[in-house]
Amino acid sequence: MAVDIDQRIITRLVTLGAFFLAYYAYYSYPTLPSRKISSGNAVYDPSVVDVLVVKAMLKKALSLPPEIIDSIVDLAEYWPHTTSEVSFEPPMTACGGLGRKENMFLLRSPPLGLHTWRRVSHRTNDPKPVDRAPLKPQPPGEEFSADDFQALIASPIPLLAHPCRRIVFTFKSHDQGWGGLPNDRGTYFGSWTWFEAGLERWCKTNPAQTDSATQQAQQAPQPSLKLDDLCTVLPEVEQGPNSHGYAYNHTLHPREDLKIQCNLTAEKQSKVHRVVWSYVDDIDPERDVEAAERLAEQGRGKATGNAKFVRDLKLGDIVTIWAKARFGNWRNAVEWVKMEVFYAV
Structure with a gap:
């Protein structure tokens, strides 16, 4: 059965999910290959597999619909x-x-x-x-x-x-x-x-x-x-x-x-x-x-x-x-x- 979710709740879920995903990408993998941006900070470059794994983790952990997971990934700019x-x-x-x-x-x-x-x-x-x-x-x-x-x-x-x-x-x-x-x-x-x-x-x-x-x-x-x-x-x-x-x-x-x-x-x-x-x-x-x-x-x-x-x-x-x-x-x-x-x- 489809469950209606209030738009405000969706927005909060997407924003919170994007925050944790950005943290996960930028700070949790210091040993992985990275590129340098103008500020000098290391930025992790995800592969296609990395993105798919993160989306599967979000789905399993939060039981979110695919479209919300896609919005989280886009807001976090977690792209190959x-x-x-x-x-x-x-x-x-x-x-x-x-x-x-x-x-x-x-x-x-x-x-x-x-x-x-x-x-x-x-x-x-x-x-x-x-x-x-x-x-x-x-x-x-x-x-x-x-x-x-x-x-x-x-x-x-x-x-x-x-x-x-x-x-x-x-x-x-x-x-x-x-x-x-x-x-x-x-x-x-x-x-x-x-x-x-x-x-x-x-x-x-x-x-x-x-x-x-x-x-x-x-x-x-x-x-x-x-x-x-x-x-x-x-x-x-x-x-x-x-x-x-x-x-x-x-x-x-x-x-x-x-x-x-x-x-x-x-x-x-x-x-x-x-x-x-x-x-x-x-x-x-x-x-x-x-x-x-x-x-x-x-x-x-x-x-x-x-x-x-x-x-x-x-x-x-x-x-x-x-x-x-x-x-x-x-x-x-x-x-x-x-x-x-x-x-x-």
């Missing part, structure tokens, strides 16, 4: 995550006014939720690791469902169709060190060097096959997890010149919903920027104009504070990072990039 990073020596440089060099692919995450993904590529002779290898433009077709990915995950229980909870981007970069309007120098205004997020996804069909019978015959039964089979959702892919192949449609101006961070204008010294996109962000650029403007003052896109990108990510999705530069003499010099993707189990 993947990390991708790359350093460039000399710096990777996106160059404004030089065609293909205006938009430089930098990095991709492992598929969301597929923590044990084995990175496989058809291009075995490619010297670049698959998290840094650019792809040929290929538009998305019919998508796989979340169920199609469940057999490929590292969890004995199904994952959510939209499991992403947070993405942390970190950059060390600078522009050419001069130019721009005098009043913009040293600020994030008037900057024409920036970073944008992208999205890749495996699909059942390839829209390049115009014949429906051919598409059906070539429909993939499950995601191949091979690099060359990925389709690009963002940036958009369009028919190339003279209907030969496909090309990326990189917009001239930054996309306010995808712009992660721009460089300080006319500053030749590299600066480290750390940008967090969370599933609980709640800045609607149309409703809260002042808050959106504050994002712009920090060098972010005005429409990146509404959680849409994070909440819309699907199981198996891959997040990418692109370096951008526009107009002659503008240079985006990239020394280091890191991306951490946190997801619920």
Whole structure:
């Protein structure tokens, strides 16, 4: 028989449970591997198995419904995550006014939720690791469902169709060190060097096959997890010149919903920027104009504070990072990039 629980009691249970879970995670395991955060405190990084064990303990000890346990885990931010990073020596440089060099692919995450993904590529002779290898433009077709990915995950229980909870981007970069309007120098205004997020996804069909019978015959039964089979959702892919192949449609101006961070204008010294996109962000650029403007003052896109990108990510999705530069003499010099993707189990 279902038992009705007062909403106030639920809130207290979730808060109390999250407190004990946070204590359990941060202080009970000093001998386990940890990472360092800016304050210097050790923070334990849970694995998928760790999260499942804690949820089983909460269920057994408190006899709570699964949805309350999930809320406790989310409130305590007890999530597994993947990390991708790359350093460039000399710096990777996106160059404004030089065609293909205006938009430089930098990095991709492992598929969301597929923590044990084995990175496989058809291009075995490619010297670049698959998290840094650019792809040929290929538009998305019919998508796989979340169920199609469940057999490929590292969890004995199904994952959510939209499991992403947070993405942390970190950059060390600078522009050419001069130019721009005098009043913009040293600020994030008037900057024409920036970073944008992208999205890749495996699909059942390839829209390049115009014949429906051919598409059906070539429909993939499950995601191949091979690099060359990925389709690009963002940036958009369009028919190339003279209907030969496909090309990326990189917009001239930054996309306010995808712009992660721009460089300080006319500053030749590299600066480290750390940008967090969370599933609980709640800045609607149309409703809260002042808050959106504050994002712009920090060098972010005005429409990146509404959680849409994070909440819309699907199981198996891959997040990418692109370096951008526009107009002659503008240079985006990239020394280091890191991306951490946190997801619920």
